[in-house]
Amino acid sequence: MDAAGIRMQILSVTPASPHFEHRADAVEAARLANDEYAAMTRRFPDRFRAFAALPLPHTEASLAELGRSFDELGMVGAAVTTSVLGRPLSDGVFHPIYAELNRRKSMLYIHPAGCGAESPLINEHRMVWSVGAPIEDTIAIMGLVLAGIPGRYPDMKIIASHLGGLLPMVVKRVDDHMAFEAPDISEKPSLTFRRLWYDTVGHNHVPALRAAAEALGADRLLLGTDFPYQSGELFYAAVDYVRRAGLSENDVRAILDRNAALLFGLATVTPASP
Numbered sequence: 001m002d003a004a005g006i007r008m009q010i011l012s013v014t015p016a017s018p019h020f021e022h023r024a025d026a027v028e029a030a031r032l033a034n035d036e037y038a039a040m041t042r043r044f045p046d047r048f049r050a051f052a053a054l055p056l057p058h059t060e061a062s063l064a065e066l067g068r069s070f071d072e073l074g075m076v077g078a079a080v081t082t083s084v085l086g087r088p089l090s091d092g093v094f095h096p097i098y099a100e101l102n103r104r105k106s107m108l109y110i111h112p113a114g115c116g117a118e119s120p121l122i123n124e125h126r127m128v129w130s131v132g133a134p135i136e137d138t139i140a141i142m143g144l145v146l147a148g149i150p151g152r153y154p155d156m157k158i159i160a161s162h163l164g165g166l167l168p169m170v171v172k173r174v175d176d177h178m179a180f181e182a183p184d185i186s187e188k189p190s191l192t193f194r195r196l197w198y199d200t201v202g203h204n205h206v207p208a209l210r211a212a213a214e215a216l217g218a219d220r221l222l223l224g225t226d227f228p229y230q231s232g233e234l235f236y237a238a239v240d241y242v243r244r245a246g247l248s249e250n251d252v253r254a255i256l257d258r259n260a261a262l263l264f265g266l267a268t269v270t271p272a273s274p
Contacts, residue, residue, distance in 0.1 A: 001047065003236065004225075004235060004236050004238075004239045005239060005256075006223075006225075006239065007046075007047070008046070008047055008048065008049065008266065009047065009048055009049075009225075009227075010048075010049050010050065010051060010076065010109075010260075010264070011037050011040065011041075011048055011049070011050040011051065012050070012051040012053075012079040012109055012111065013033045013037070013053045013079065014051075014053075014079045014080070014081055014109070014111035015081055015111055015112060015113055015114045017053055017054075017056070017079070017080065017081050017084075017113075018030040018032075018033060018053050018054070018055050018056075019055075019056045019057065019080075019081065019084045019085055019113075020055070020085075021085060023055065023058045023061055026055030026056065026058055026061065027055045027058070027061050027065070029053075029055070030052075030053045030054055030055040030061075030062075030065050031065065031068075033053040034050075034052055034053055034065065034068070034069050034073055034075070035073070037050035037053075037073075037075075038050065038069075038073035038074065038075070041074060049074075049075075049076045049264065049266075050073075050075055050076065051075060051076065051077045051078055051079035051107070051109050052065065052066060052069030052070070052073070052075040052077070052078045052079065053065075053078075053079060054066060054078055054079075054080065054097065056080065056084045056085075056094070056097075057084050057085060057087055057093055057094075059093055059094070059096050059097065062097055063096060063097065063100055066078060066097065066100055066101075067100075070104060070106070076106070076107060076264055077101070077106045077107025077108065077109055077157075077159075078097065078101060078106070078107070078108055078109070079108075079109040079110075079111065080094075080108065080109070080110060080111075081110070081111055081112065081113035081114075082110055082111065082112050082113050082136040082137060082139065082140035083113050083115060083117075083118070083136070083139075083140065084113070086115075086118055088139075088140070088143045089110070089140050089143060089144055089149075090143040090144055090146070090147035090149060098149060098152075098153045098156055099153065101153070101156040102153035102154070102155045102156040103155075105155045105156075105157075106156065106157070107156075107157045107158075107159060107263075107264075108156055108157070108158050108159065109159045109161075110137070110140055110141070110158065110159065110160050110161060111161045112129075112132070112133040112134075112136040112137060112161065112162075113136060114128060114129065114132070114133065114136075115128075115132075115136070116128045116132035116135075116136075117132060117135050117136050117139055119132075122135070133161075133162065133165075134162050134165035134166055135165060135166065136165070137160055137161055137162050137164060137165030137166075137167075138164070138165035138166040138167055138170075139165075140160070141158075141160050141164060141165070141167060141193075141196065142167075142174070142189070144158065145185075145189050145192045145193070146182050146185060146189075148185065148186065150192050150195055150196065151186060151187070151192070157197060157263060158196045158197065159196070159197045159198070159199065159222065160196060160197070160198050160199070161198075161199050161201060161224065162198075162199065162201045162202065162224075163198050163199075163200065163201070163202050163208055163209065163211075163212040163216075163221075164193070164196075164198045164212065164216060167193060167198075167212075167215070167216065168208070168211040168212040168214075168215040168216060169211065169215075171189070171190050171193060171215045171216075172190070174189045174190070175188045175189060175190050193215075193216055194216060194217050194220060196216075196220065197220050197221070197222055197259075197263065198212060198216055198220055198221055198222065199221075199222050199223070199224025200212075200221050200222065200223050200224050200238070200242060200255060201224040201225065201226045201230075201238065202241070203230070203234075204234070204237040204238070204241045205241075206241055206244060206245045206246070209221075209241065209242065209245045209247075210245050210246065210247070213245070213247055213251060213255075218247060218248075218251035218254055218255060219254055219259060220259070221254075221255045221259060222255070222259050222260040222263065223238075223239065223242065223255055223256055223259075223260060224238065225238040225239070226238065239256070242255050242256055243256075
């Protein structure tokens with residue numbers, strides 16, 4: 001972290017989330033994960049915060065664990081996968097979680113589940129993480145937008161992974177298709193997209209980062225690393241490619257230093273010396 005110039009990281013267990021059909025298994029795994037991360041944040045309070053893992057799809061148990069995570073463990077939000085055992089995040093079973101996060105003015109961080117969007121066209125052809133993950137990002141966010149979740153729970157801050165998946169490439173297409181595909185929505189998706197946040201994990205692909213900054217707004221981008229799945233030189237590149245993307249100095253500083261600090265109420269945090 002010091003070598004990359006990262007002062008603080010927000011930790012999440014996703015995609016290894018404790019989402020199990022059996023309630024007892026899900027609760028045990030969620031408590032184990034949250035206790036482990038709470039111990040880490042207590043040990044290094046100036047370097048780490050953490051998102052709570054939830055024993056989904058068990059709503060009451062998840063609300064209980066969410067309360068424990070906030071009130072006893074000091075978590076800064078909740079992390080879920082783009083779908084939960086085949087259920088989309090727009091499913092009504094998850095709405096009480098969103099209502100509680102909204103009441104607390106807290107975060108919902110979303111990361112791919114690694115299920116290839118439940119598609120054999122992905123899962124049976126070696127594309128689960130290369131192509132399936134950004135497709136999962138896209139489907140999850142679009143599902144929440146079409147269900148009106150951001151408007152219904154305006155104080156819940158939604159953070160998507162991987163530059164929002166394919167969203168930067170299809171913003172105009174989505175707007176143009178709403179008139180006949182989803183005429184009941186209250187506003188253009190392009191407006192809703194700019195009220196969400198997106199991490200910058202783009203695998204060192206500068207054109208993708210530039211597209212996201214232009215389509216979604218540099219002020220909505222939060223530095224992401226995908227650690228430990230990208231480690232070593234890839235970890236450093238996750239930071240460095242923001243500097244090499246040809247963005248304005250103000251946008252670079254916002255992405256690397258300001259946006260996340262303001263969103264998480266850590267505005268006094270300063271970057272480590274690279």
